[in-house]
Amino acid sequence: MSQNLGDGAERIFDFRSDTVTRPTPRMRQAMMDAVVGDDVFSDDPTVQELERKAALILGMEAALFVPSGTMGNEVAINVWTDPGDEIIVEKRSHIYLYEAAGPALISGVQVCTIETPDGVMPLDQIEASLRDPLDVHCAITSLICIENTHNMHGGRVLPIDYLRELREFSLERRIPIHLDGARIFNASAATGVSPAEYASLADSVMFCLSKGLGAPIGSMVVGSEDFIEKAHRVRKVLGGGMRQVGVIAAPAIIALEEMTGRLRIDNENAKALAEGIADLPGLTLVPDVIDTNIVFARFDPPAPSAEEVAERLEEQGILCIPLGHGLIRFVTHFDVDETDVERLVDALREMLG
Ligand SMILES: Cc1ncc(COP(=O)(O)O)c(C=O)c1O
Known part of the structure; x- marks a missing residue:
């Protein structure tokens, strides 16, 4: 109902x-009962529990709670790139269409878009888009961003075989993959492929708690300990360091426990x-x-x-x-x-x- x-x-x-x-009655109760501390001092036990849980579910080393999916994507782009780099994104991706030129504004990178009928960027087109890092005329390609499910291609799920091939491709070329997994749990519900398996085919993942999972606010960025340490700093720069934020981490924990199924x-x-x-x-x-x-x-x-x-x-x-x-x-x-x-x-x- x-x-x-x-x-x-x-x-x-x-x-x-x-x-x-809107948050469920149990989420609202969890907000009332949340044990909180100052998360900028890393003192909020509820946020820490949420971050541990998110990392565990995604099978990655560490996680960071951020106020929005947009901030999560932009934090990840900033960690992976240097100003003047280029990132590869699909033409109808959220990062390209709906983040207000965040990659340019926040990270000083330019985007190379690949147009597709279904959100699946063919490897040969990605290959053709890579820039020669030894040529001084060229920006350096330092990140490939994918979106799964793909919002503007009608919630399409990227095929797991494709993701495995893309993973190999990225490892061979030493270019990391960031997965905008705003709705990664919807993808898992459709395919039976676990969120951890999807995450294992990327270097960082953003997923949203405030979409189908029903939490009122928040997204997670997940990756290696080293990546999250850097992401922490970028979140602070963007004004995303929050204080007694356990009040919104508490319903997010309920979202992970009760809403994915x-x-x-x-x-x-x-x-x-x-x-x-x-x-x-x-x-x-x-x-x-x-x-x-x-x-x-x-x-x-x-x-x-x-x-x-x-x-x-x-x-x-x-x-x-x-x-x-x-x-x-x-x-x-x-x-x-x-x-x-x-x-x-x-x-x-x-x-x-
Ligand atoms: C695929 C995708 N990525 C990122 C976001 C950004 O999330 P937020 O609205 O929390 O910034 C959205 C939001 O709709 C989205 O659909």
Whole structure:
């Protein structure tokens, strides 16, 4: 069952993002009960417990609690690079599209983008994008960033065989891999590949606690002890050193203990949504395969425009995000259940069918 989002007000069915999830009653209680200290003095036992737990689950040496996924990615980029370097990112990645040029602003690096139909950057294209470190004209390629699941390619999971090949490739060329694993637990729920196995194929991982896992705030950066020591310093520079932050680490611990196991429900609900609307005139699913909890639909005539569809849904209390180019993104999560998905399907069928 989804939670009552309305707090007594009219119920809203919010498919805009899995970031809208609200903390569960147990998370709220954990916030009340949290033992806290000054985390800038490394005195907060709840944060330390969360960091230990995150490192253990990801099978890496150490972890760092950061306020947001964006900060996590930017901290990692800063640790791995020097100003003037180049990093390789996929063209529709969060790092490239939605971090406000953070790599340039914060780390002084330029990005080399590779455009793909599905978020999977072919190795030969990565190879062709590497710069010659001995040529003084060239920036030095010092990081490859991947995103799994890939948000803007409709929650696609990067195939594990591809990730293994990419790992070998990166080791041979001594270029580290940073995994933007904002929704890595959704990938694991879909494939059965553990988060630790995904993490073993990268040098650093960022994952979010405040998306499908339902914690109110926070993300983790995970890597070797040496990497995390450096990341700690960068987090401080970015203003991410927080004080009695156990109050938000406590619900994040609950998120890791209680919420990862249910993500398959969100993935199934997204599939049900896609199946329910796939045959509607003027609506195309892009991609048409739903791996996890994100569904992208494109609206073309005879369907109304994406903006009009979103407006008409909103009149019925259903929220979604039109993303331009005729696209709408629908995201399933803890606060919308299968009945809510049916309601959305019915509303779209009535509008277009
Ligand atoms: C793939 C991906 N990476 C990173 C982020 C950034 O997370 P945050 O919103 O916590 O900064 C997001 C947020 O939606 C995301 O989808």
